[in-house]
Each structure stands twice: as structure tokens, then as C-alpha cells.
Amino acid sequence: MSANDVAAVKLRYAAASEPVTDDESFRLHLPTDGLREAGLVAKLTRPGVARDALMTVADVLASDLRFKARDRADYLAYLIAQGKRVSNEVWDAQKRFLAEKYGGESGDDEEGSGRGPLDPVLTVSEAGVAIEVFSTDESAYARLFIRSGEGYTAESVTPGTTHLAIDEVLTRGIGRMRSYRESTLEIGAGAAAAESGEGVTERELEVPLRWLRAFGQVQAASTLPAREFELSPIDLYNVLLTLRMRRAKTSPRALRFELVPGEAPRMILEPWEQLIEGTGPAYQGATPVVVRTWGRRRLSVLARLLPHCKSVRVRLVGAGLPAYYILDLGDAELTLALSGWTDSGWAGIATFDLLVAGEVKAKLAEAALTALQGADAGLTLAELQEKMGADVAGARQAILHHMQRGTVVHDLANGRFLARSLLANPPDAEALRYRDAREEQAHRLLAEKQAVTLTKVHELGGQGTRIEGEVVDSAAHRTYRSSFTIDREGRTVDATCTSPQFRRSGLREGPTVPMIALRLLFARRQAELERARGTEEGRKLIRAETRVLVRRQAPRRAASDNKSGAANTGSLTYRVSLDDREVVVRWGTHPQHMRMHRLRFASADDARDEYFGRLEALGDKGFIDASAAEMV
Known part of the structure; x- marks a missing residue:
């Protein structure tokens, strides 16, 4: 796959319209792609929640963290007007470059055509309606699922998967929903769009295959083993409040989780080392661990949903892989995935090969898709394995294969897999195997x-x-x-x-x-x-490594931080290094002022025994292995 490979997608939308509203009722039409049939007419149970959830999805869709160069065309024009040595050719070349590189996603002059990501993916079933979006810069994914009978009462249902048009007019209309008015959503193409009549816009979109691949990677990462724990909404609110009031001027800028079995998760904001004590359920993992995550300011898109949220489930997969936040809204769920990369970076490239399906037999892949298409509510991995008559590894490879093509989605909130196709004609899985x-x-x-x-x-x-x-x-x-x-x-x-x-x-x-x-x-x-590391034979293979262990000290709460639930705290850190016949121990409460003890041994085996003995002794004293946090 090259950087220029694309999938051609044809879309047909009816024009967006303003909502029909009065003092007691509200009715809004959400136009969908007329070339793919799916629709819903429903009365919302809680219009305020639906409004904030849809606005959150729109915010994720619009997010773009890529670097954008400043347009210096106006400055060059000023220099030319002053008679400076800047030719018109340089000015024109600058404008052309900026237009091609940063002038939106349009690749040509034809209206309605261009190159860019897919529009939101809408899936309608008897169980509920789901909307999926993936940001342009590949840094954020969101899936909103509203359950039928709880989040809305359906008047008519047309099951299927299609694309949803969300523009400025529609976003403004969604923002006018109010909880005191009976609200009805009409989701569908309409007769005009289905027949390509007057007032219909047709688009020919070129979706980069690398964007589709990243979409599938976010999905595939959700199937990996992860550390999972629960936060109270107020805990996440305290994180967002602190980030809004303070701006880090130096690195690192991470959100660090300290997970100790039997204790509520703790969150530390770097570089201030500001501790936010969790108030949710205790962490149920087997061993204590410290996990560092990046992209914490992207969590601000969840701010409008926190008042409606009952709980927040967090799944941390690993270094360079997405972190998942699952918000329980009662009659709906919102899953937000923050990837460890953007399309301009490559921090997560080392983990991509863990998410690519190996060789999958055609019959096995077909059996998996057939089983999922026959289950409206989806299937768990165990249920899918039973229907396919395959082992766990075969079922997982088949799932990864279909996720790679965009024909299966993982409902992470409920732990089920569902059939849905991103494109009307899914690309071949081999075309999406590598990034470039x-x-x-x-x-x-x-x-x-x-x-x-x-x-x-x-x-x-x-x-x-x-x-x-x-x-x-x-x-x-x-x-x-x-x-x-x-x-x-x-x-x-x-x-x-x-x-x-x-x-x-x-x-x-x-x-x-x-x-x-x-x-x-x-x-x-x-x-x-x-x-x-867990075996004696395996330890003999380790000749050089460094482990970091920390122990949280008693917090010193500042009066100004009491309202936000934050506290100033410190931690004692041990950095133990093995290098052949040498063991180096550094310890202290500040990374720039650490004491050091260097030990040299007659043999590498003696040094290794001392190294692992020190790690075990520190573990017995309550120190947490934070080495994984150092590598994120």
C-alpha cells in the first residue's frame, strides 16, 4: 500500500434542513446516504442526553491535532507591495503549496469531490442505533450506541448500515434540542436523495487506505488483553478541571494511572505530579502497576457528557496502543478510543503488527461473517467460536481479518462483535495489511x-x-x-x-x-x-535492563486544591539497572536529585541474582513496578 492508494466512495445526500419546532415539540431530519438503505424515525426518551451525545460525536469527528503551517501568503504580498525582493512566482508557489497541503481535503476543483476520511457510519438495527466516527488525524475514535426501547421509541425502523451527513447546519439544529420538548429524530435518505432529485448533493470521496487501516487498527486493539478499571465521573471531571486551569510548559505531559489491587485508582498529572485520588470501585487486578497515557487534553470532548454519566470504564491496552473510555449513560453508551499515534507520527508503528490478521482460510472467514450477520445483537467471542466450530485462535484471526476490511465492529461496552460494513464494497484485506x-x-x-x-x-x-x-x-x-x-x-x-x-x-x-x-x-x-521474566531459564537471557519502582508517599493537601479533589504529593522512586556484571541502584524523590549505588560482581550470574533479589525486596516493601509507564 502506498501513501496515495485510495478507496473511491460515492455518496448522495439530501440537503440539510432546519428543525421543525414549537413550544412543545421538536423534529429534526438527519440525512443519510441515499445509495445505502437504512433509516429510523424515533421519539427520544431523554432529548438532552441525545443532544449532548451527538454533539460529542461531532466534536470527535472535527478534531485534528496535526501540525498546520502558517499561511505566509499575506506577508509575502505585503513584502511585494513594499518593493522587497520577493517575486510573484515565489508568492504563487507558496499559495499553491499551502492550498495542496493544508487547504482542506479537496483534491480537485470539482464540487462535491475530494480526498478525506469517511463520513460518520450509521448502523440501525432492532436492538438500537449506533454512530461511529474516526477523526481525520487518526487520533480519536468514538462509537455512540442508543438502545431501542430505552433511549428512544421507534415509529419505523429500516435496518442497515449507511453514512450520515453532519455539517454546520445539522450541528446547529442538534444544539437546539431541549429536554422539555417532545423530540423526534428522522434518520434517512428521503425520497429525493434515493432518486437523485432536486436539492440532492452527490459526492465522490477518495478515502485513503491508510486511514481505513488505522480505523481497523483501533478496532483490533480493543480485542487485546487490557487492564480495566472503573472511575467515578467526578474523578474524570477533576482531571479535566485541572487541565483547564493549568497548562504544562515542559514535558512530560502525561496522565499517569497508579493501579493497586484493593485500592481505588489514582491519577497523576505530569509534569506537576499532581495527585487526584479516585473515588470509584477498587482496582481488581492481580498485581500493582503504573500506566502512563498520552493525549490527555483530547478527553475534554467528554466534558458535556459527564453530568449524564453513571460510570466511566477505562481499558488500557499497552504502549503505543489506544486507551478506551466507556461512558455509561443509562440508556446509551459512548466509547471513546484515543490512539497512540496520529498520521504524521509513528510512535505506535512497532505495535501495528500485533493487530494484523495472519493467514485466514476463506471458509473460516466466511463462516464468521455469516454467523455475525445472523445475530442482530452480535456475538461474544465464545459464542462466535461455538457457531464457527473453530478454536479461539481461529475465531480471533477471522475477527481481525474482518476488522481489517471494516466489515465487523467490536461493541466494547457489551463485549460483542457485530457485522457492519464501512464501505459498500470493502477493500481486500491484503491491501490494508501495511501502512505503506x-x-x-x-x-x-x-x-x-x-x-x-x-x-x-x-x-x-x-x-x-x-x-x-x-x-x-x-x-x-x-x-x-x-x-x-x-x-x-x-x-x-x-x-x-x-x-x-x-x-x-x-x-x-x-x-x-x-x-x-x-x-x-x-x-x-x-x-x-x-x-x-517469570521463569528461571528466561531470566538467564536478561543481561541488561532497567526497572523503575515507585511508592506513593502520604499526600500533602493544599487548601487551594481542596475543591477540585487534587493533592500535592510525592513518591519515592528506585531505578535498578543491570548491565552484565554491574548493578546500579538510584533512588530519591526527585528525578534530578537521586542518590546512586554502583555494585560490580565477579560474574554476570551473581549480578543477575543481586538484581532480581533487589526487585523482589522492593516489591515486598510495597513498591510498584512502573517500568511499563516509562516505556509508553
Whole structure:
């Protein structure tokens, strides 16, 4: 798959109209794609909740965190007017570049045509109505599900999957819903759109395959094992309030969760180390852990829904993978996924290969889709496995295959899989297997024996991890040497590579093939070492690593923070490092002022025994292993 590969999508919408309203009633028509049949006419049980939920979905759809260069066309025009040495050609070239790069998603001059993400996906069934959106920058996904009979009373139902048009006129109309008026939603194409009559807009959209792939990756990540816990809505409110009142000027800017079995989750806002004690149920995990997440300001889209929320379930999958927030609204659920990447970054590229389906037999894939299409309420993985007559691994591979194509969605709130198609003609799964040609080539190199070698992995403490390696490309008869640092926020800094791409443009074109291959190999080695830590044979394979353990000290509550539920607190941190025959222990309450003890041993086995003995002793004293938080 190249960066220019797209899927052509034809859409046909009726013109958006203003709501019909008076003092006692409200009626709004939501236009859908006339080429795909699905619709609903329903009276809302709680119009205020439906309004805020739909507005939240619209906010997620409109979010775009990508860097946008400033348009200097006006400044260049000023220089020309002053007689400065700026030619008209330079000005025109600048305008053309900005128009192509940042001038919306239009790829040509034809009205109604362009290149960009899909419109919201609407699925109507007897069980309820679901709306899915995925932001342009691939950083946020939301799925709103309103249950039939509880969230609304249906007057007519046309089951199916289609696309929903949400524009400024419609958003303004949704905002006029009020809880004191009987509100009716009409969702459907209408006769005019179905027949392409007057007042109908036809669009030919070119959806990038890489955007579709990222959509499927967010879905696939929800099937992985995760740490799950529950927050009270007031806890999330305190986080959002603090972020609104304070702005971090230095990194790291993370939201850190401390999860201790039998205790309510705690949240720490960096870089202030501000503690927010949870008031929800206790964490039910087996071992204590610290998890760091990024993109915390994107949680502000949930602010309008918190007054309606009964509870917030959080699922944390792993480093570079999405974090999921599931809001229980009573008669509806909103699932928000915040991905560990945007389309301009590659922090999560090392984990993408965990989410791609392997070889799936055609009969197995067909059996899975047939079983899901026959279940309106969806199926759990165990129920699907039973209907398919396959083992767990086969059922999961079939699910990943269909998620990759966009033909299956995971209802994470209820733990069920449902059949629904993003596109009328789903693309082939193989076309979505890799993000681009460079990632495909990196996987090809990893498949060759001894082609990719990690020569050095250096833990830089609070600064991140330095990775160095060598890649032998037998097809090109070249050997490349690459090195880069992954900082605490998952960004790549201080990179070098001997490949022609890096010499030409550095990191402006993204990571080079050798860098991607090294990052993938590093992630796989880390996963193997983590699995091996539980066995004596596996521990012998560990010759160099660093573990970070922390213990929360008693909070010192400030009077000004009492209203928000926040407290100033500190933690005692131990950083224990093993490097062949040497063990280094650093400890302290401030990362810049830590004491150090260096131990050297006659053999690597003695050093390893001391290293793991110290880790176990600290664990017995109540210290939490926060090494995973360091790697996020």
C-alpha cells in the first residue's frame, strides 16, 4: 500500500434542513446516504442526553491535532507591495503549496469531490442505533450506541448500515434540542436523495487506505488483553478541571494511572505530579502497576457528557496502543478510543503488527461473517467460536481479518462483535495489511534471517531509550546503520541513518525502512523478555535492563486544591539497572536529585541474582513496578 492508494466512495445526500419546532415539540431530519438503505424515525426518551451525545460525536469527528503551517501568503504580498525582493512566482508557489497541503481535503476543483476520511457510519438495527466516527488525524475514535426501547421509541425502523451527513447546519439544529420538548429524530435518505432529485448533493470521496487501516487498527486493539478499571465521573471531571486551569510548559505531559489491587485508582498529572485520588470501585487486578497515557487534553470532548454519566470504564491496552473510555449513560453508551499515534507520527508503528490478521482460510472467514450477520445483537467471542466450530485462535484471526476490511465492529461496552460494513464494497484485506511500502519492506527484512540486528539498546533514564542497529538489505546489496532515541513521550529524537531517504530529507518524510525494522525488532525483543521474566531459564537471557519502582508517599493537601479533589504529593522512586556484571541502584524523590549505588560482581550470574533479589525486596516493601509507564 502506498501513501496515495485510495478507496473511491460515492455518496448522495439530501440537503440539510432546519428543525421543525414549537413550544412543545421538536423534529429534526438527519440525512443519510441515499445509495445505502437504512433509516429510523424515533421519539427520544431523554432529548438532552441525545443532544449532548451527538454533539460529542461531532466534536470527535472535527478534531485534528496535526501540525498546520502558517499561511505566509499575506506577508509575502505585503513584502511585494513594499518593493522587497520577493517575486510573484515565489508568492504563487507558496499559495499553491499551502492550498495542496493544508487547504482542506479537496483534491480537485470539482464540487462535491475530494480526498478525506469517511463520513460518520450509521448502523440501525432492532436492538438500537449506533454512530461511529474516526477523526481525520487518526487520533480519536468514538462509537455512540442508543438502545431501542430505552433511549428512544421507534415509529419505523429500516435496518442497515449507511453514512450520515453532519455539517454546520445539522450541528446547529442538534444544539437546539431541549429536554422539555417532545423530540423526534428522522434518520434517512428521503425520497429525493434515493432518486437523485432536486436539492440532492452527490459526492465522490477518495478515502485513503491508510486511514481505513488505522480505523481497523483501533478496532483490533480493543480485542487485546487490557487492564480495566472503573472511575467515578467526578474523578474524570477533576482531571479535566485541572487541565483547564493549568497548562504544562515542559514535558512530560502525561496522565499517569497508579493501579493497586484493593485500592481505588489514582491519577497523576505530569509534569506537576499532581495527585487526584479516585473515588470509584477498587482496582481488581492481580498485581500493582503504573500506566502512563498520552493525549490527555483530547478527553475534554467528554466534558458535556459527564453530568449524564453513571460510570466511566477505562481499558488500557499497552504502549503505543489506544486507551478506551466507556461512558455509561443509562440508556446509551459512548466509547471513546484515543490512539497512540496520529498520521504524521509513528510512535505506535512497532505495535501495528500485533493487530494484523495472519493467514485466514476463506471458509473460516466466511463462516464468521455469516454467523455475525445472523445475530442482530452480535456475538461474544465464545459464542462466535461455538457457531464457527473453530478454536479461539481461529475465531480471533477471522475477527481481525474482518476488522481489517471494516466489515465487523467490536461493541466494547457489551463485549460483542457485530457485522457492519464501512464501505459498500470493502477493500481486500491484503491491501490494508501495511501502512505503506516502507513498513512492508521493513517486515520483509525482518523475515530474513540475521538481516536486522540490534547492536545497542541504552536506557537513558528519564530521557528515554537509545536504539542502535544494523540492517542488511540483500535485495539492494546495501548495509545500513541506524540509531535513534525514543523519548518519554514516545517521540523519535536525535535520529541518524545511512539510508538515502534520511540523507535526503531527515525525518521529514517519516522513519526510514531500517529505522522501522529496528523499532519492530526492539518491540518484539521487549515482549519476549517480559514473557521470559517469570521463569528461571528466561531470566538467564536478561543481561541488561532497567526497572523503575515507585511508592506513593502520604499526600500533602493544599487548601487551594481542596475543591477540585487534587493533592500535592510525592513518591519515592528506585531505578535498578543491570548491565552484565554491574548493578546500579538510584533512588530519591526527585528525578534530578537521586542518590546512586554502583555494585560490580565477579560474574554476570551473581549480578543477575543481586538484581532480581533487589526487585523482589522492593516489591515486598510495597513498591510498584512502573517500568511499563516509562516505556509508553
